[in-house]
Amino acid sequence: MAITHEMAAGMGGIRTAGDLVARMQMTKGMKIKDAKEYVAAKVGVSTFDLCDEAVMKEVREQLDIGHVQARVGASIGMEAKFNIARVLDMKIQAVENFKRKTGM
Amino acid sequence: MSDIFTRYGDGSPTRMSKEDIRFDLEEGTRDAADRGKIPALTEAELDRLFEICTMPEKAVTVERGDEVVVSFDAGTLKLPVRAGIPMDRSTAILTHERAFCSDTMELGHVDYSYKQLKAIIHEECQAMEHIQLNTIIPVFYGAMPNLGLYTKPDGPIDNWSELLPLAKIAEAKAAQEEAVEHAVKDMVYVASRMYESGADGINFDTVGASGDADVLATLQAAQILKEKYPDIAIEFGMAGEFVLGMHGELYYDGTRLAGLYPHQQVKMAEKAGANIFGAVINTNSSMTFAWNIARAVTFVKACTEAANIPVHVNVGMGVGAIPVTNTPPVDAVSRADKALVEIGKADGL
Amino acid sequence: MSIEDIIAESRETILQCDQARAVAVAERAVAQGFDPVQVLSEGFSYGIRQMGDLFGRGEVFLPQLILSSEVMKSAVVILDAAIQGGTPQAKAKMVIATVEGDVHDIGKGIVVSLLKTQGIEVYDLGRDVPTVKIIEKALEVDANIIGTSALLTTTLMGQKKLEDELRKNGLRDKFKTMVGGAPATQRWADRIGADAYAEDAAEAVTKALALLGR
Numbered sequence: 001m002a003i004t005h006e007m008a009a010g011m012g013g014i015r016t017a018g019d020l021v022a023r024m025q026m027t028k029g030m031k032i033k034d035a036k037e038y039v040a041a042k043v044g045v046s047t048f049d050l051c052d053e054a055v056m057k058e059v060r061e062q063l064d065i066g067h068v069q070a071r072v073g074a075s076i077g078m079e080a081k082f083n084i085a086r087v088l089d090m091k092i093q094a095v096e097n098f099k100r101k102t103g104m
Numbered sequence: 105m106s107d108i109f110t111r112y113g114d115g116s117p118t119r120m121s122k123e124d125i126r127f128d129l130e131e132g133t134r135d136a137a138d139r140g141k142i143p144a145l146t147e148a149e150l151d152r153l154f155e156i157c158t159m160p161e162k163a164v165t166v167e168r169g170d171e172v173v174v175s176f177d178a179g180t181l182k183l184p185v186r187a188g189i190p191m192d193r194s195t196a197i198l199t200h201e202r203a204f205c206s207d208t209m210e211l212g213h214v215d216y217s218y219k220q221l222k223a224i225i226h227e228e229c230q231a232m233e234h235i236q237l238n239t240i241i242p243v244f245y246g247a248m249p250n251l252g253l254y255t256k257p258d259g260p261i262d263n264w265s266e267l268l269p270l271a272k273i274a275e276a277k278a279a280q281e282e283a284v285e286h287a288v289k290d291m292v293y294v295a296s297r298m299y300e301s302g303a304d305g306i307n308f309d310t311v312g313a314s315g316d317a318d319v320l321a322t323l324q325a326a327q328i329l330k331e332k333y334p335d336i337a338i339e340f341g342m343a344g345e346f347v348l349g350m351h352g353e354l355y356y357d358g359t360r361l362a363g364l365y366p367h368q369q370v371k372m373a374e375k376a377g378a379n380i381f382g383a384v385i386n387t388n389s390s391m392t393f394a395w396n397i398a399r400a401v402t403f404v405k406a407c408t409e410a411a412n413i414p415v416h417v418n419v420g421m422g423v424g425a426i427p428v429t430n431t432p433p434v435d436a437v438s439r440a441d442k443a444l445v446e447i448g449k450a451d452g453l
Numbered sequence: 454m455s456i457e458d459i460i461a462e463s464r465e466t467i468l469q470c471d472q473a474r475a476v477a478v479a480e481r482a483v484a485q486g487f488d489p490v491q492v493l494s495e496g497f498s499y500g501i502r503q504m505g506d507l508f509g510r511g512e513v514f515l516p517q518l519i520l521s522s523e524v525m526k527s528a529v530v531i532l533d534a535a536i537q538g539g540t541p542q543a544k545a546k547m548v549i550a551t552v553e554g555d556v557h558d559i560g561k562g563i564v565v566s567l568l569k570t571q572g573i574e575v576y577d578l579g580r581d582v583p584t585v586k587i588i589e590k591a592l593e594v595d596a597n598i599i600g601t602s603a604l605l606t607t608t609l610m611g612q613k614k615l616e617d618e619l620r621k622n623g624l625r626d627k628f629k630t631m632v633g634g635a636p637a638t639q640r641w642a643d644r645i646g647a648d649a650y651a652e653d654a655a656e657a658v659t660k661a662l663a664l665l666g667r
């Protein structure tokens with residue numbers, strides 16, 4: 001079912017910008033249009049390109065916010081989240097916890 | 105053959121003439137409009153829905169640019185539990201993130217009720233902390249309010265399901281009011297701990313499964329959480345298309361909860377501080393897919409129009425026009441998704 | 454008062470949960486010599502089915518539904534006595550349960566409440582009930598109908614299992630069977646050979662009465 005929904009209507013998660021748009025819906029209660037516009041402006045692409053794997057691969061690699069393919073030296077997990085919080089100008093609870101625990 | 109391949113709400117395949125499909129679409133939207141006291145779909149919308157129902161492709165998709173966010177309930181119950189794949193929950197979440205490309209995921213325990221989580225909260229917090237280190241996508245923590253668990257023999261309160269048939273109505277109502285207090289405490293406690301452990305959001309799943317008191321408890325819990333943590337993300341996933349009046353006289357902010365339909369429920373969720381609303385429209389297993397989808401889209405459209413927050417339509421088995429069967433067929437699922445997003449204007453699924 | 458007035462008023466008393474008036478109408482109907490069966494089926498029963506319907510639309514809530522079924526019961530006592538010329542009619546018996554592995558019982562509870570208003574003696578075995586238990590109870594009380602509820606696609610098979618077990622044990626003709634719950638359909642009932650399917654509590658009443666030949 002997860003795959004069927006993703007194929008039929010989903011944004012594509014970290015293949016594209018699905019996780020980023022989801023974060024804006026979750027934290028700011030933005031409707032899909034506003035959430036896409038916010039993210040598109042922050043990452044510097046059109047809202048249409050937010051679901052384009054080719055465009056977003058480059059954007060994600062450039063911003064170092066994590067991607068499906070593991071690459072040596074690229075940010076994963078918490079590291080990627082630090083970058084996402086900065087790029088989207090938002091607070092991520094787990095990132096805040098990390099900073100607090102490590103005295104950052 | 106002029107007949108169109110389609111299905112019933114229980115998934116069983118059938119063929120229908122174009123006229124019959126059109127008829128069921130009209131009946132479906134009429135039924136929703138009548139029950140919800142909301143506008144029926146327009147002719148143009150019905151035409152589009154007819155096209156979606158009759159497309160020859162096995163699977164259909166939304167148009168480019170119309171993609172939406174997908175969130176999950178019972179997230180980590182799906183791969184390791186229901187599908188029986190021996191993997192731990194963090195592997196399940198990473199599989200969703202890196203292989204399925206899900207936009208979000210949910211961590212949940214097999215005993216999926218807030219009440220049951222108190223005793224194992226430390227393990228759940230620890231799981232969330234670990235998972236947060238490894239994941240990129242936002243991860244919710246989710247469970248059900250499940251007010252029924254506060255009644256005998258599972259809990260301390262007299263069981264209203266036993267009191268009501270005995271016509272002990274005052275007692276049944278008092279019991280429900282008492283359960284609300286317990287449930288609010290548990291939900292606030294568990295959600296607070298999970299949020300502090302790094303959860304990106306809290307999902308209240310199947311809100312209203314025990315009726316209007318279940319809804320009241322969740323609204324109150326959300327409100328308290330929002331006051332405590334202004335940045336907390338809350339998703340409200342409903343149990344049914346209207347709030348079942350097990351009590352009948354419970355109010356939130358002056359509005360009676362029993363009998364509210366999605367376009368009214370979402371306003372309550374907003375007031376309580378929810379960030380995402382999970383609308384539910386029940387699938388009728390006896391009726392056709394056309395009837396069910398017209399009905400679901402009509403309710404969803406009214407809901408998204410009323411909402412100021414994003415609406416994620418529940419599209420699991422048996423809701424949102426998805427057939428009530430364990431393996432919902434891709435033709436029906438993909439058509440439901442397309443119609444709910446395109447015509448219902450859903451912000452997510 | 455004409456029979457039409459009596460029927461209209463009896464429906465109203467149910468919709469308004471007005472016990473005193475329901476009893477009064479029933480007594481008046483009997484005193485005026487109207488057919489109690491007609492008053493029951495076209496008046497009170499119609500009203501209770503309407504209540505069930507309104508409940509299914511979220512316009513009436515469970516406490517009201519329960520209250521109206523209590524009101525109904527008190528009218529039934531009076532009309533029943535008149536039907537039998539003083540001696541109460543032998544009660545039809547129904548055993549009902551949510552099938553094994555399934556704990557959903559809200560809908561079944563509503564069905565039970567409405568069936569009871571029809572003077573049917575209902576033995577509610579609760580939820581998560583093994584097939585053998587259901588059959589044992591049906592034999593013990595000599596039930597007319599066995600009703601099963603299933604809310605999960607995985608537990609729906611419990612309804613088929615009941616049919617199979619009844620057939621295997623040569624008991625199939627002893628009882629009428631009735632199935633319900635969200636994943637059940639008329640098609641399902643036909644496929645497994647159940648005698649009736651009902652979509653909601655109001656229809657459950659109609660179908661049960663039909664099975665009983667009333």
Ligand code: B12
Pocket residue numbers: 181216248250252310312313314343344345348386420421422423428429430509549554555556557558559560561563564600601602603604605606607631632633634635636650651652653654655657
């Ligand atoms: C309430 C509820 C629960 C409650 C049950 C509380 C209780 N005491 O009953 C709780 C929280 C415990 C629960 C648990 C689960 N649930 Co649940 N639950 C529901 C929910 C939200 C509502 C059901 C309900 O009460 N409806 C209201 C009543 C009035 O309607 P009804 O039951 O259909 O009854 C009417 C008719 O069907 C008919 N009828 C009913 N019985 C009978 C019998 C006869 C003889 C006749 C003639 C007629 C008849 O008349 C009734 C009155 O009009 C549904 C979703 C939904 N919106 O339907 C999911 C749902 C049924 N649950 C579901 C699931 C998956 C589960 C769980 C497995 C979840 C989990 N992983 O924990 C567990 C299973 C537990 C178990 N082993 O049974 C799924 C089933 C999907 C499927 N493919 O089968 C549903 C559809 C939700 C979903 N889409 O995921 N659930």
